[in-house]
Amino acid sequence: MSEYTKPESNKPFVVTDRRKFTSDGTPRPDADPSPAREPRAASAPVESAVPSETSHHAAEPIEFKSPHAAPEPSEQPAEPSAVNPNLPPPPTASEMEQAHAAYKATTDHLETAVRAANPGMDHPPAMSFAQIVQSIYMTAIIQLGGNTQPGQQPKIDLMGARQSIDMLAVIAEKTRGNLTEQETRLLDTSLFEIRMGFLEVTQALTRSAASRQPPPPGAGPIPPGRPTIVR
Numbered sequence: 103m104s105e106y107t108k109p110e111s112n113k114p115f116v117v118t119d120r121r122k123f124t125s126d127g128t129p130r131p132d133a134d135p136s137p138a139r140e141p142r143a144a145s146a147p148v149e150s151a152v153p154s155e156t157s158h159h160a161a162e163p164i165e166f167k168s169p170h171a172a173p174e175p176s177e178q179p180a181e182p183s184a185v186n187p188n189l190p191p192p193p194t195a196s197e198m199e200q201a202h203a204a205y206k207a208t209t210d211h212l213e214t215a216v217r218a219a220n221p222g223m224d225h226p227p228a229m230s231f232a233q234i235v236q237s238i239y240m241t242a243i244i245q246l247g248g249n250t251q252p253g254q255q256p257k258i259d260l261m262g263a264r265q266s267i268d269m270l271a272v273i274a275e276k277t278r279g280n281l282t283e284q285e286t287r288l289l290d291t292s293l294f295e296i297r298m299g300f301l302e303v304t305q306a307l308t309r310s311a312a313s314r315q316p317p318p319p320g321a322g323p324i325p326p327g328r329p330t331i332v333r
Contacts, residue, residue: 258303267293
């Protein structure tokens with residue numbers, strides 16, 4: 103290949119043949135002994151001036167999971183606990199003791215203040231299992247209208263009475279085998295009486311509602327007496 107050289111001033115053209123081989127492939131004796139130019143290497147990628155997270159760390163392979171694939175063993179849902187997770191942790195023995203001591207000191211101070219305002223007042227009786235049973239029993243009786251004065255319209259709370267009866271039944275279930283003979287008799291008698299009182303009130307309300315409507319053909323009157331179990 104011929105190389106064109108630009109003339110300087112008024113000097114004539116000089117054409118230099120820099121080919122190293124002739125047309126038949128043999129080396130030319132007058133060829134330029136300078137080494138041939140090496141082919142230009144591919145340009146290296148230009149690095150960004152902004153540091154990248156992947157410039158110092160190898161790229162991690164991305165794992166695709168099917169939405170229908172079974173979860174890994176570590177991803178298995180935990181079994182629901184029998185204890186409510188929303189409940190606070192139980193108090194320690196030290197916290198229980200401190201709370202009891204503070205409560206005792208407060209109630210003693212309150213009792214002293216009440217007795218000072220009411221001279222001659224007796225000490226309130228200590229709480230016992232019998233008092234708990236009698237308190238729930240009296241609550242159920244009041245809810246069934248047992249404290250209604252003569253000539254007044256009874257105020258009956260059937261749902262409240264049912265809760266009181268069921269509360270006493272839970273106490274009977276949880277304390278079974280841990281009561282004295284007298285406590286067991288008191289609990290059984292109280293449960294029987296308020297259950298029968300509940301049946302008596304509900305049947306009285308049923309008779310009152312039925313008396314406002316003509317009885318169906320062939321139906322006889324409900325005989326008076328102790329309440330019976332409505333099925």
